[in-house]
Amino acid sequence: MNIVVCVKHVPDATADRKFEDDFTVDRVGVDGLLSELDEYAVEQALQFREKREGEEITVTALTVGPEKAADAVRKALQMGADSGVHVVDDAIAGSDYIATSLVLAKAVEKIKADAGADLVICGMASTDASGSVVPAMLAERLGLPQVTLASVIESQGDQIRIKRDNEGSTEVIGATLPIVLSVTDQSGEARYPSFKGIMAAKKKPLETWSLSDLGVDAGEVGLSVAWSQVEDTTERPPRTAGEIVTDEDGSGAGALVDFLASKKFI
Amino acid sequence: MSEVLVVVDHADGEVKKPTYELLTIAKRLGEPAAVFFGSPEQGDAVAEKVKKYGAAKVYVIDDAQIKGFLVAPKAEALQQLVEKTSPAAILLPSTFENKEVAARLAIKIGSGLITDAVDVQEGGVTTQSVFAGNFTVQAKVTQGTPIITVKPNSAAPEESEGAGTVEAFAATISDGAKTAQIVATQPRQSTGRPELTEAAIVVSGGRGTGGNFEPVEGFADSLGAAVGASRAAVDSGWMPHAFQVGQTGKTVSPQLYVANGISGAIQHRAGMQTSKTIVAVNKDPEAPIFELVDFGVVGDLHTVLPAATEKVKERKG
Numbered sequence: 001m002n003i004v005v006c007v008k009h010v011p012d013a014t015a016d017r018k019f020e021d022d023f024t025v026d027r028v029g030v031d032g033l034l035s036e037l038d039e040y041a042v043e044q045a046l047q048f049r050e051k052r053e054g055e056e057i058t059v060t061a062l063t064v065g066p067e068k069a070a071d072a073v074r075k076a077l078q079m080g081a082d083s084g085v086h087v088v089d090d091a092i093a094g095s096d097y098i099a100t101s102l103v104l105a106k107a108v109e110k111i112k113a114d115a116g117a118d119l120v121i122c123g124m125a126s127t128d129a130s131g132s133v134v135p136a137m138l139a140e141r142l143g144l145p146q147v148t149l150a151s152v153i154e155s156q157g158d159q160i161r162i163k164r165d166n167e168g169s170t171e172v173i174g175a176t177l178p179i180v181l182s183v184t185d186q187s188g189e190a191r192y193p194s195f196k197g198i199m200a201a202k203k204k205p206l207e208t209w210s211l212s213d214l215g216v217d218a219g220e221v222g223l224s225v226a227w228s229q230v231e232d233t234t235e236r237p238p239r240t241a242g243e244i245v246t247d248e249d250g251s252g253a254g255a256l257v258d259f260l261a262s263k264k265f266i
Numbered sequence: 267m268s269e270v271l272v273v274v275d276h277a278d279g280e281v282k283k284p285t286y287e288l289l290t291i292a293k294r295l296g297e298p299a300a301v302f303f304g305s306p307e308q309g310d311a312v313a314e315k316v317k318k319y320g321a322a323k324v325y326v327i328d329d330a331q332i333k334g335f336l337v338a339p340k341a342e343a344l345q346q347l348v349e350k351t352s353p354a355a356i357l358l359p360s361t362f363e364n365k366e367v368a369a370r371l372a373i374k375i376g377s378g379l380i381t382d383a384v385d386v387q388e389g390g391v392t393t394q395s396v397f398a399g400n401f402t403v404q405a406k407v408t409q410g411t412p413i414i415t416v417k418p419n420s421a422a423p424e425e426s427e428g429a430g431t432v433e434a435f436a437a438t439i440s441d442g443a444k445t446a447q448i449v450a451t452q453p454r455q456s457t458g459r460p461e462l463t464e465a466a467i468v469v470s471g472g473r474g475t476g477g478n479f480e481p482v483e484g485f486a487d488s489l490g491a492a493v494g495a496s497r498a499a500v501d502s503g504w505m506p507h508a509f510q511v512g513q514t515g516k517t518v519s520p521q522l523y524v525a526n527g528i529s530g531a532i533q534h535r536a537g538m539q540t541s542k543t544i545v546a547v548n549k550d551p552e553a554p555i556f557e558l559v560d561f562g563v564v565g566d567l568h569t570v571l572p573a574a575t576e577k578v579k580e581r582k583g
């Protein structure tokens with residue numbers, strides 16, 4: 001059995017993220033890294049493998065993105081994934097969810113043809129686009145059940161059960177493999193790569209595929225054919241410095257309540 | 267004028283406020299038509315509610331075949347409704363579930379998708395808040411029927427009488443869509459407080475509460491507010507995950523947000539930075555949350571909040 005984990009290389013959320021002149025996300029001027037939320041996906045893939053000792057299970061980390069995106073796959077290999085795939089092609093730049101999910105789906109199909117793909121695991125959201133839609137789109141394109149936003153994952157044979165928080169309830173969802181699964185940051189802290197893991201990762205296979213390897217026409221992806229277009233981006237003006245008081249002998253509560261009353265909140 | 271489909275946000279037939287916000291927005295794009303997934307018995311009552319906000323039609327889709335499964339059946343039903351009605355746009359309240367419904371629908375009908383809009387103007391230009399609220403983005407769907415998921419509090423609901431004609435829509439759900447099964451559901455206990463994402467005021471607590479949320483809850487109740495929490499408070503087991511504000515919790519955009527014992531990490535900001543007025547109580551004058559505030563108190567929340575609660579009660583009489 002082979003597990004595919006989808007990992008995205010994203011600009012560091014703690015840095016000053018920006019846009020390019022064509023309104024695409026600046027992926028060069030800002031340091032990038034494996035999206036923290038996809039670390040949870042890698043972790044769950046590794047745990048799945050570890051829990052099912054004795055079974056032949058491999059984990060393939062898959063990313064779609066520019067040159068540097070290979071770093072996201074490398075990190076997954078260091079954490080313990082067995083192999084990696086990086087889909088890179090100039091034509092992909094500026095792709096929306098629709099095109100990204102198309103390329104991912106084609107890559108999963110190719111992995112499936114070579115090694116099988118019984119389980120596709122995604123993060124709950126990319127930390128740059130934050131759409132939380134790619135897993136559902138992947139499921140739709142692959143014709144698979146989607147089991148999303150899992151905080152607890154259990155499996156037995158080809159049966160998967162997850163627990164998740166929904167709007168007003170907690171739910172248990174059941175499905176039969178193959179599926180697309182997404183996991184939240186409640187699913188358990190991701191491991192750090194060990195020194196041994198970092199060394200071992202250097203010898204693990206990391207393949208680079210282009211659109212033609214996947215049989216995707218360059219005209220189907222990229223900024224110019226995106227089904228939604230950004231017309232403008234505006235940096236939020238810094239908030240004007242507010243009033244800050246220091247609480248002394250209970251003065252803070254009075255000042256706070258006066259402020260709230262002046263704004264008609266009371 | 268073309269119809270604009272608005273998926274009704276409801277809990278067991280109780281229509282939620284974002285529905286009215288979306289109907290208000292829909293009027294800018296065409297003629298609002300509500301889409302209710304639920305029991306046909308509840309359809310009439312829902313129609314009475316949504317017609318007050320301009321719904322000309324109310325499509326009732328019996329959810330007997332739908333509610334036991336995740337997302338895919340709803341996307342199928344909407345695809346069929348879109349084929350029948352050729353709407354100008356489809357608006358959905360931006361919940362995780364609806365974003366996934368929208369995602370599948372977008373692929374099915376070959377349409378562009380915009381998620382988490384905080385505004386939609388005439389002509390379908392959307393505004394989104396991105397990068398933890400540091401940027402706003404204007405965008406537009408350029409292919410197919412625009413599918414837009416809209417955040418709560420994106421418009422003030424405006425009343426206007428619509429015909430509210432109820433029409434049952436019989437969707438055919440394929441077996442292939444019924445594959446991810448909801449095995450069990452446990453409704454969360456109501457706190458009696460306003461819903462976090464819809465509340466006009468949110469009072470939150472973080473690690474600085476030290477696990478004692480009473481001062482935070484007391485202050486929230488004096489203001490009629492919802493209670494929120496940072497991830498640190500949730501990870502410590504002090505509050506359920508449903509109360510978490512931030513990147514991996516809820517995004518809130520209330521009139522007033524009060525952060526108590528919360529440092530203001532970027533992931534927390536991502537969920538509250540667009541609040542209209544921001545107030546913080548924190549004993550560290552260097553806490554980054556103070557960069558965001560309209561008003562801040564440097565002090566211990568365990569003394570400031572109970573005293574403030576008393577004063578609010580006095581003022582309210």
Ligand SMILES: Cc1cc2nc3c(=O)[nH]c(=O)nc-3n(C[C@H](O)[C@H](O)[C@H](O)COP(=O)(O)OP(=O)(O)OC[C@H]3O[C@@H](n4cnc5c(N)ncnc54)[C@H](O)[C@@H]3O)c2cc1C
Binds near residue numbers: 514515516537
């Ligand atoms: C992938 C990812 C996703 C995340 N998602 C979220 C998210 O959705 N939401 C979220 O909140 N965080 C999220 N985080 C975590 C975030 O980075 C911070 O760790 C978290 O917000 C810190 O919570 P805090 O402010 O309560 O705790 P701390 O950062 O520890 O701050 C506690 C504050 O309380 C103050 N304090 C202490 N005692 C008192 C007192 N008696 N009175 C007044 N003030 C006091 C301290 O001065 C300090 O500023 C995420 C992190 C990652 C990596």
Ligand SMILES: Nc1ncnc2c1ncn2[C@@H]1O[C@H](COP(=O)(O)O)[C@@H](O)[C@H]1O
Binds near residue numbers: 007121122129130134
């Ligand atoms: N370019 C990409 N490469 C690999 N995986 C991706 C990519 N974009 C999105 N994903 C996966 O889809 C999840 C949700 O992304 P999003 O819908 O963009 O929020 C992420 O957590 C990843 O697992």
